[in-house]
Amino acid sequence: MIKLIVAVGRNGEIGLEGRLPWEGTFIEDQQWYLNNTLNAVRVGCSGSITTIDDKRAFYIVSARNIVAPGSLGIYNWRLMKPHEILCDVQAKHPTNDVFVVGGVPWYEASAHAVEQLLITRINGSYTHDRAINMDILLQNRKCMKTWEGRTTPDLCFEIWE
Ligand SMILES: NC(=O)c1ccc[n+]([C@@H]2O[C@H](COP(=O)([O-])OP(=O)(O)OC[C@H]3O[C@@H](n4cnc5c(N)ncnc54)[C@H](OP(=O)(O)O)[C@@H]3O)[C@@H](O)[C@H]2O)c1
Numbered sequence: 183m184i185k186l187i188v189a190v191g192r193n194g195e196i197g198l199e200g201r202l203p204w205e206g207t208f209i210e211d212q213q214w215y216l217n218n219t220l221n222a223v224r225v226g227c228s229g230s231i232t233t234i235d236d237k238r239a240f241y242i243v244s245a246r247n248i249v250a251p252g253s254l255g256i257y258n259w260r261l262m263k264p265h266e267i268l269c270d271v272q273a274k275h276p277t278n279d280v281f282v283v284g285g286v287p288w289y290e291a292s293a294h295a296v297e298q299l300l301i302t303r304i305n306g307s308y309t310h311d312r313a314i315n316m317d318i319l320l321q322n323r324k325c326m327k328t329w330e331g332r333t334t335p336d337l338c339f340e341i342w343e
Pocket of ligand 1: 187188189190195196197198199200201202227228229230231243244245246259283284285286287288291312
């Protein structure tokens with residue numbers, strides 16, 4: 183299945199100086215991310231993948247001629263449409279989930295092409311330098327399930343289709 187996963191603050195904030203605005207605060211959300219993407223293939227911008235220090239499978243989306251050590255390949259977002267990129271990755275990895283993992287332009291450009299969105303709402307306002315427009319992500323979508331964090335009511339998990 184092709185999915186998108188993001189954690190977002192009250193104002194759409196998702197990033198600060200290459201990290202999460204609430205970096206290190208919500209272990210339950212980190213675990214949620216890891217559990218969901220453990221056996222999946224992630225597709226994201228270089229800044230979004232390199233913030234995650236692990237050896238799991240990933241592809242980079244970039245229009246630049248960059249070196250992406252550890253990646254399975256680079257897709258040029260200027261030359262291919264988001265659904266073409268994601269379908270190509272899914273075809274190469276038919277038994278794995280494929281996850282859109284950011285950053286902002288890639289989330290907003292590819293959201294229409296995913297089958298499911300896993301959203302973590304962080305109940306707080308944070309200093310940030312990256313924010314997404316959730317209206318774009320959730321356009322024509324329906325919330326299928328929502329539940330509060332086990333460890334804190336400041337986390338709310340949502341599944342949209
Ligand atoms: N809260 C969360 O769930 C979450 C998830 C992921 C990332 N983040 C945070 O977001 C920040 C990282 O952002 P980032 O550096 O990865 O990305 P970004 O700064 O949000 O996005 C910039 C990059 O997007 C690419 N891009 C531009 N237009 C595009 C398009 N139409 N389609 C696809 N890609 C396009 C470009 O890559 P090229 O220049 O290489 O072509 C550009 O450099 C960090 O602070 C990170 O912690 C948060």
